[in-house]
Amino acid sequence: MARMVLRRTVLLLKDIGVPTALPDMVLHHIDNFSKTYPELNNNRAHIMDMVNLEIDRFNQTLERGRRTVQRAIDSGGINQDKLLELYDSQGLPPSVVSDFANEQGHTIEVPDGFFAMVADRHQGGAKEVKKDPEAIGSEPTALDFYKDMEKRSFSSVVLLSEKGQISLKNTLFYPEGGGQQSDLGVINWDNNESKVIDVQKIGDVVIHYLEGEIPKVGMQVRGIVDDKRRSGLSMHHTATHLVGAAARQILGPHVWQAGASKYTDRARLDITHHRRLTREVIDNLETTVNQLVLADHPVTTKFYSREDADRKYGSTLYQGGAPKYRDVRVVEIPGIDAQACAGTHVSSTxxxxxxxxxxxxxxxxxxxxxxFSAGPDAIKAAQKERALLEETAEELGVPIDQAPSAAQKFVKERKELRSRVSSLEKELASFKSSDLEVENIGSIKFYSKDMGDADFGEVQKLVREITSEEGSLAAMSCASGNKGTVVLAKSDSVNLDCGTILREALTSVGGSGGGKDSYAQGACPKDKLSDALSKIRNLVS
Structure with missing residues (x-):
């Protein structure tokens, strides 16, 4: 909505002859409303950066849009569906499209209720209402992993047992949720042991999915959580909070979590930010996060009522979305970050x-x-990068610190060689086309030749060279192994359908093919290429 308002304002300002007035207008509003909303003045630099960036982007969109409108007009005009497509894909309002069309001598009719059509197009059918999972016929599970996140083994009693799944009175196994994968491990009872291959929370019940035998209701069991997996997930979850905190510190309070996933060896965090992250910013973020790690900040957890949590921390607490429960578990790194979070964490950074x-x-x-990666996996990632750099430097034959400049030189030389090769290929195609015998069939200059084992790309270049001349038709073939390939193409002025002709010719020799009226290709046995070219010649004449 903010983008739509800004862009609409840019257009209106252009209409009244003050196209550059928007930044001054925004500054005036910031000054006028900051007494009531002091956060506007606190974020003045960020707001103006976003406004100026949006103006630049919209001007670039308009320039691209002018060319897009021209192509649309040339290819058949602009109807209602095309207007909607231009708005969705290019961000071009119908009034702008109409202006561009007028510049080029065309009139566009903008339908009434255009933006209602846009809304209907995006809304589509009625949204499917998600149903709550079916209730499990078992007592709620006590979540012992919240009481002690360092503990890895526990004893419990089976409350539900059916079809490879059990629920327990209490558990240390963390169920999948909040972008964090579930714990794995084993369940022991009597002389039996089964692997825990998945853990899910349905309502207030934690379901453990087992591979192998399952214990019966009422049995005493012992659970052992995979320590390496849990530790990896916990480190990456806490690291995710630190990366988000560093991003807000360095980029500004506008940064918000748009998504996150935590794995045993890496994690990802999606943040809202209006500019691409530069190398300098990335390095600054990484340095800040590692400083927070080394500072050994405590990581605390505590449950609050929703009202108390809102009162103490405010809306920024809900980076991962509003909680579904009345009580809110807050994971806090005092002075650094506080978030409503149900995941597992390390006890200190x-x-x-x-x-x-x-x-x-x-x-x-x-x-x-x-x-990013955290813990031992961060070291592994750094070692992998170092190994790749050393290998690259060795291949280039230079010291590591000279590898970037050597690679740049190599890429530049490669581009120059590719350009030279392309130029030579064009010269070769031109030479070969001039060496071909031409047969005049009415007003058509017909070229036909079997190129033997020539590369197919070379044949295509030759065909393009021939058909660049008005009134030309080229039928060329080549072979690879026992397979033959035939190409038929024409210049724009030739009134023939290459696709139809080639299809008939190849079918007559046991092959197949087709294409457009200007270019077609297909295949047939190698020993039938000559017959195929002769058939094309007969069909043309």
Missing amino acids: SKIKAVKFLRTERIQDGVERIE
Whole structure:
């Protein structure tokens, strides 16, 4: 909505002859409303950065849009569906499309209620209402992993047992949720042991999915959580909170979590930010996160009522979305970060050991994805990068610190060689086309030749060279092994359907093919290529 308002304002300002007035208007509103809303003045620099960036982007969109409208008009005009498509794909309002069309001597009719049509198009059918999972006929499970996140073994009693799944009176196994994978491990009872292959929470009951035998209701069991997996997940979950906190510290309070996933060896955090993350910003984020790790900040957890949590921490507490429960579990790194979170964490930041950023990318407009590894996996990632760098430097024959410049030089030379090869290929195609005998069939200059074992790409270049001349038709073939390939193409002025002709010719020799009226290709046995070219010649004449 903010983007729509800004872009509409830009257009209106252009209409009244003050196209550059928007930044001054926004500054005036910030000054006027900051007494009531002091956060406007606190975020003045960020707001103006976003406004100026949006103006630049919209101007670029308009320039691209002018060319897009021209192509649309040339390819058949702009109807209601095309208007909707231009708005959805290019961000071009119908009034702008109409103006561009007028510049080019065309009139566009904008339907009444256009933006209602846009809304209907995006809303589509009625949304499917998700049903709550069916209730499990078992007592609620006591979540012991919240009482002691360092503990890995426990005793319990089976409350439900059926079809490879059990529920227990209490458990240390964390169920999948909040972007964190579930714990795995084993369940022991009597002389039996079964693997826990998945853990899910349905309502207030934690279901443990077992591989192998399952204990019966009422049996005493012992559960052992996979320590390496839990530790990896916990480190990456706490590291995710630190990355988000560092992003808000460095980029600004506008940063919000748009998504997150935690795995045993890596994690990703999607954040809202209007610009791409530069190398400098990425390095700054990584450094800040590792400083927080080394500072050994405690990580605390506590349950609050929703009202108390809102009162103490405010809406920024809900980075991962509003909780479904009345009581809110707050994971806090005092002075650094506080979030409503149901996941497992380490007890202090120093237990993360290190964080290594792996990559960043823009996954959609205004959302940046940061992928990283923590703990021993961060060290492994750094070692892997070092090994790749050393291998690259060795292949280039230079010291490591000279690898980037050597690679740049190599890429530049490769581009120059590719350009030279392309130029030589064109010269070769031109030479070969001039060497071909031409047969005049009415007003058509007909070229036909079997190129033997020539590369198919070379044949295509030759065909393009021939058909660049008005009134030309080219039928060329080549072979690879026992398979023959035939190409038939024409220049625009030739009134023939290459697809129909080639299909008939190849069918007559046991092959197949087809294409457009201007270009077609197909295949047949190698020993039938000559017959196929002769058939094309006969069909043309």
